[in-house]
Amino acid sequence: MKVLMFSPGFPAEMPRFTRGLAQAGAQVLGLGDQPEAMLPQEAKDHLSAYLRVPNLWDEDAVIRAVSDWIRPMGELDRVECLWEPGMMLAARLRQALGVPGMTPDQTVLFRDKEAMKQALDAAGIRTPRHASARTAGEMRFAAERIGYPLIIKPIAGAGSADTYRVEDATELERVLRLVRHVPEVSVEEFIDAHEFTFDTICSGGEILFENIAWYRPNVLVARSLEWVSPQTVNLRDLSTPQLEAGRQLGRKALKALGFETGFTHMEWFLKEDGEAVFGEIGARPPGARSVDIMNYTCDTDVYVGWAEAACFGRFSQPTHRLYNAAVIFKRAQGEGRIQRVEGLEHLLAHFGEHVVCVDLLPQGHPRRNWKQTLLSDGYLIVRHPDLQATTEMADRVGSELQMYAG
Ligand SMILES: Nc1ncnc2c1ncn2[C@@H]1O[C@H](COP(=O)(O)OP(=O)(O)O)[C@@H](O)[C@H]1O
Numbered sequence: 001m002k003v004l005m006f007s008p009g010f011p012a013e014m015p016r017f018t019r020g021l022a023q024a025g026a027q028v029l030g031l032g033d034q035p036e037a038m039l040p041q042e043a044k045d046h047l048s049a050y051l052r053v054p055n056l057w058d059e060d061a062v063i064r065a066v067s068d069w070i071r072p073m074g075e076l077d078r079v080e081c082l083w084e085p086g087m088m089l090a091a092r093l094r095q096a097l098g099v100p101g102m103t104p105d106q107t108v109l110f111r112d113k114e115a116m117k118q119a120l121d122a123a124g125i126r127t128p129r130h131a132s133a134r135t136a137g138e139m140r141f142a143a144e145r146i147g148y149p150l151i152i153k154p155i156a157g158a159g160s161a162d163t164y165r166v167e168d169a170t171e172l173e174r175v176l177r178l179v180r181h182v183p184e185v186s187v188e189e190f191i192d193a194h195e196f197t198f199d200t201i202c203s204g205g206e207i208l209f210e211n212i213a214w215y216r217p218n219v220l221v222a223r224s225l226e227w228v229s230p231q232t233v234n235l236r237d238l239s240t241p242q243l244e245a246g247r248q249l250g251r252k253a254l255k256a257l258g259f260e261t262g263f264t265h266m267e268w269f270l271k272e273d274g275e276a277v278f279g280e281i282g283a284r285p286p287g288a289r290s291v292d293i294m295n296y297t298c299d300t301d302v303y304v305g306w307a308e309a310a311c312f313g314r315f316s317q318p319t320h321r322l323y324n325a326a327v328i329f330k331r332a333q334g335e336g337r338i339q340r341v342e343g344l345e346h347l348l349a350h351f352g353e354h355v356v357c358v359d360l361l362p363q364g365h366p367r368r369n370w371k372q373t374l375l376s377d378g379y380l381i382v383r384h385p386d387l388q389a390t391t392e393m394a395d396r397v398g399s400e401l402q403m404y405a406g
């Protein structure tokens, strides 16, 4: 089983998926723009060869370079990409090399938020009322039709970039100026609800592993207010009745989009009245340590499980859901370098046995840009079989652990 792994060294989770492939028994060939010597050790340890290209986004040149490189090694079995910006290139590589897996046509439905929602509408799935718009005139027209409050976001966005909640026509005029550089936006009904994920690993259209996480607070709020310590709470019990509508929605969405094999990450809203509304879906895993909290929930190795599913159509890792697992991201107060951390010892003295990971930037390290990385200045992971106990600990990490920079 020969697998081409797209960008095995970046972003941070990719070396873990590279390891997963090797441990599942594949021969892993890496393709990336990082110099080989700069790859993280975990990636190096599990690659059998690596092709560095000068520009990963020059599609024709990359396809040519990969074809020439692979030819003497024989046929490739898979091309795997778990990083959103590379999805389409990976699909074109499959096409050019005659490798099975997602085609460009299938990939568009997971990249273009308007095409995605049209396919889901046609299948009778509840999406927010929506329209795509390229000009200020089209945005005003869409806003009239959809009504306020609404959301404006890029059609091919990620990480809540250029995403705005708009309350009324006056605010719309302000936001129109802010999104002038975005070629095409989606204008959407604002859904006032809790926000969850529905994540799967599939093979041949069958779900082999399934996962739900709860964002606290909603992503857009967490991404807009610096003082918030965003949480992703991975849920132990997926059989609770409130989550059923979201699971059904997720299953229908995968069918409607014709998804076959690999990781999926859907976001959905659960309204007060119990209705589930589609948010978005990617044909890739969630980032920001979300796969690690899946591992903490099940005491398993989802990286290997994904690789087994992608390469061999099975998921043999244990999937018993034992814990709720919450990751809490911290943002330091002040600018510059981390000066000190307060409250950690106190919290560890209280519930240290439930803290499974502490990864805060060390003293003297420059702060990360909280707008650009969800990891912020570090994070803690807590886990507990009881959901309320988990969220209580997570909230205490949010309010009682403070980092200071200066
Ligand atoms: N229709 C909507 N109603 C309410 N909130 C929304 C809506 N669309 C997006 N959001 C908020 O904005 C965030 C980012 O939007 P999303 O569609 O997930 O794009 P991205 O690709 O940037 O993650 C969501 O996680 C959610 O918090």
Ligand SMILES: [Mg+2]
Pocket (backbone or CB within 6 Å): 159, 160, 267, 280
């Ligand atoms: Mg999103």
